[in-house]
Amino acid sequence: MRNAVHCGSLESERYWREEDLASLPAIPDAKALAIVQAMDEMLFVFCGSGDVLLTRQGMNRAQYDYLQSLGYAFSTNMDTLSLEAKESVPAQAALNVFELLGRMDAGQEPDRLIPEGALLEPFAVLPGTQEAVSRYKLLPTLPNEDIVRAVNTKSYSTAMRDRLGLPNIALVVNSMEELLQSGQALLEKGAFLIKDEYGVSGKGNQLVDSERMLRRMAGHLESSRNQGKRIRFVLEPLLDRETDFSCQFQIEPEGRINLLSVQQLVNQGFAFGESHSPQPSLLDKLDKEGYWETMRSIGRELYSDGYYGEVCVDSMLLRDGSLAPLVEINARKSMSLIKHYVDRRFKQEGMHTCLIQVPLAAMGKVHYEELLERMEATGILFSLETGEGVMPLTSSALQPLDPARTAGSVKGKLYAALTYRSEDSKHMLIRTLDESLVRTGYTILR
Numbered sequence: 001m002r003n004a005v006h007c008g009s010l011e012s013e014r015y016w017r018e019e020d021l022a023s024l025p026a027i028p029d030a031k032a033l034a035i036v037q038a039m040d041e042m043l044f045v046f047c048g049s050g051d052v053l054l055t056r057q058g059m060n061r062a063q064y065d066y067l068q069s070l071g072y073a074f075s076t077n078m079d080t081l082s083l084e085a086k087e088s089v090p091a092q093a094a095l096n097v098f099e100l101l102g103r104m105d106a107g108q109e110p111d112r113l114i115p116e117g118a119l120l121e122p123f124a125v126l127p128g129t130q131e132a133v134s135r136y137k138l139l140p141t142l143p144n145e146d147i148v149r150a151v152n153t154k155s156y157s158t159a160m161r162d163r164l165g166l167p168n169i170a171l172v173v174n175s176m177e178e179l180l181q182s183g184q185a186l187l188e189k190g191a192f193l194i195k196d197e198y199g200v201s202g203k204g205n206q207l208v209d210s211e212r213m214l215r216r217m218a219g220h221l222e223s224s225r226n227q228g229k230r231i232r233f234v235l236e237p238l239l240d241r242e243t244d245f246s247c248q249f250q251i252e253p254e255g256r257i258n259l260l261s262v263q264q265l266v267n268q269g270f271a272f273g274e275s276h277s278p279q280p281s282l283l284d285k286l287d288k289e290g291y292w293e294t295m296r297s298i299g300r301e302l303y304s305d306g307y308y309g310e311v312c313v314d315s316m317l318l319r320d321g322s323l324a325p326l327v328e329i330n331a332r333k334s335m336s337l338i339k340h341y342v343d344r345r346f347k348q349e350g351m352h353t354c355l356i357q358v359p360l361a362a363m364g365k366v367h368y369e370e371l372l373e374r375m376e377a378t379g380i381l382f383s384l385e386t387g388e389g390v391m392p393l394t395s396s397a398l399q400p401l402d403p404a405r406t407a408g409s410v411k412g413k414l415y416a417a418l419t420y421r422s423e424d425s426k427h428m429l430i431r432t433l434d435e436s437l438v439r440t441g442y443t444i445l446r
Contacts, residue, residue: 011200
């Protein structure tokens with residue numbers, strides 16, 4: 001079997017976006033981007049023995065040694081992937097990892113790590129992926145980039161509901177006039193969302209709960225239209241959500257669809273908060289209401305449109321007990337798929353697992369290896385011997401490289417998998433983890 005090269009940029013939607021598409025108002029956040037770019041370390045969960053993981057910032061040696069102790073046998077870069085003085089640091093930060101790899105000089109670290117003829121396993125197909133495939137002589141079993149871009153739009157998910165005969169309350173608007181007219185009609189029944197074509201969790205959704213807010217959005221978008229930008233958004237009434245969950249499946253290049261898992265989500269607003277295994281009552285409901293066949297149907301339609309690879313479909317259980325099986329399609333790997341791979345490797349009978357994030361800040365340099373040592377000393381660091389505890393999934397995301405930073409604190413996040421026997425033991429792990437972070441020098445921001 002051929003070895004694989006794993007890499008990617010987790011904020012894929014940022015790179016799919018067309019330049020002439022109008023966007024919702026947002027404050028640029030270089031610190032948030034730096035954290036997301038460092039999250040590519042989590043792709044180690046997909047590595048088999050002998051595979052290569054390329055991460056943008058380079059993995060901390062202590063984290064690499066810890067993962068090797070858990071049985072992961074991959075190679076990785078320890079130094080930051082960067083171009084040799086051809087472009088400024090901010091300009092390099094704007095590139096996705098494939099664009100970066102494609103422009104690197106011969107003889108840099110990836111040349112020594114990547115074996116010729118290996119399979120590329122990206123988080124998602126992005127601009128520059130095919131150039132990186134050619135540059136490093138990898139095997140391209142990848143779908144076309146334009147197809148990937150198209151099937152990841154919100155309007156594609158909206159059209160898919162009609163194709164499958166699912167209830168569809170969303171409207172696609174292509175002009176200011178449609179936005180105002182449809183928005184006024186929706187407001188008569190309640191609040192609604194304006195969804196960006198490439199919106200992601202935490203960004204790209206704007207709640208509109210008054211005519212004043214609608215006019216403010218219209219004023220912003222009118223300014224964009226005057227600059228030649230296209231208007232294209234999805235309007236959707238705000239659903240009365242009980243639970244968010246998602247289904248992960250894979251479409252093989254020959255078209256076979258493999259259902260992999262369902263993961264329940266605890267979101268913070270519209271952003272990822274926690275991912276855990278679904279309650280049995282939810283799985284029973286999905287069985288009774290034909291959810292799995294709906295997912296297979298989505299897979300078949302995606303394949304007929306030319307897409308294959310990993311898929312994560314976001315779904316909801318509403319407070320009235322009904323299902324919204326298709327909220328949106330993410331034709332890429334996902335945080336929930338990362339959770340599934342952790343389960344597949346480490347979850348034992350009678351144990352529970354979840355993925356968490358802890359927002360942090362630190363003044364000055366904090367040594368990650370000290371955090372691991374402290375977690376081990378307090379008995380909460382996950383090990384094969386105990387089969388429970390906290391498994392840090394990233395090291396660089398705790399203090400990511402931020403080209404915009406000149407002084408002051410550095411913001412980061414710890415992403416971790418928890419394996420525990422009961423809710424009491426879960427609370428103990430989180431409490432002791434918080435104490436370890438604070439004693440190492442981090443400030444917890446939640």
